[in-house]
């Protein structure tokens with residue numbers, strides 16, 4: 106394996122292991138940025154930002170923005186922006202989740218985003234997220250992270266003998282048929298075997314101190330390099346930690362003397378980018394404006410700076426699936442290990458214009474970076490991502506890019522081992538040239 110491939114794969118695998126839910130991904134991003142000398146800011150405070158400085162801010166625990174200021178920052182050549190999402194399709198634990206019946210203890214969960222449900226069956230599952238605990242200051246509850254790697258639950262399939270039609274396809278009921286089992290339990294047994302008592306033990310607090318939580322059921326499958334010739338990386342959460350890690354590596358390794366590089370890691374993309382941590386919020390435009398104001402730029406200069414920006418919307422693409430070749434466009438078939446994808450759609454589900462695409466292609470050709478193009482089949486709707494939403498609020502040149510994967514939104518996805526290095530090399534160049 107080439108050195109650059111191995112290096113970027115190592116960083117990605119670290120992120121895949123640690124970023125088990127949006128708050129844990131943000132915590133890992135903050136760790137990497139702090140280690141690279143980025144200083145943490147808060148939106149609520151006045152910023153004393155300087156030329157040559159590197160900064161980041163977390164937004165409500167599950168979104169994060171980071172930016173670098175060039176030593177000779179000019180307002181006409183200012184912002185280059187990369188955006189990705191921290192969330193992924195999965196199962197979330199509901200409030201008061203304990204259900205005891207038929208001698209089993211189950212958890213009440215809901216489906217978050219476009220999950221391939223049956224991929225969560227018959228595998229050990231853990232739990233990850235954050236818990237709010239009582240504090241002395243009512244306006245500031247204590248927030249604790251939870252990342253339990255111990256197998257805690259399982260969602261067993263129904264035996265084929267009880268459904269002979271199973272291989273013709275099964276529609277799983279989202280409320281009743283995918284509840285994870287956490288143990289056996291007779292109804293007479295005391296209730297301290299429930300989720301809250303587990304969390305209290307994990308966090309070393311009293312059960313009654315726990316006020317609320319956001320907990321994600323997580324696949325404990327570890328990232329594995331797979332194949333006769335080590336061609337694949339098989340892992341949960343490739344959508345979208347590949348993009349998150351490539352942006353983090355790009356902004357920490359790249360740098361422009363005259364410009365400001367920005368990365369925005371938003372939550373809630375899988376449910377429509379809504380809410381204060383989502384790509385449809387005013388967070389990114391407000392950060393750009395605040396940066397301009399810190400340097401005393403007049404309102405007209407601020408607009409010139411923002412409108413001369415370029416945005417990369419970074420999210421995974423569909424590689425051609427050899428077992429389902431008819432699901433791919435007739436002339437554009439991105440393959441794993443063929444480089445990252447530029448995603449185009451005339452419906453603007455991927456916002457792309459030919460000038461912006463040309464910029465991406467020129468950078469790749471100059472730097473020897475592999476890329477390929479992705480479009481949906483004309484008779485299929487395909488997906489969408491952050492780019493279209495962010496570009497409504499920030500009407501600047503935008504391109505959708507990302508590594509091609511197979512089995513998008515399965516609990517375990519597959520990518521080519523060489524594509525992460527190509528994506529990272531491109532983003533680093535975008536942030537450097």
Ligand SMILES: [Zn+2]
Pocket residue numbers: 190344345374420421490
């Ligand atoms: Zn995605």
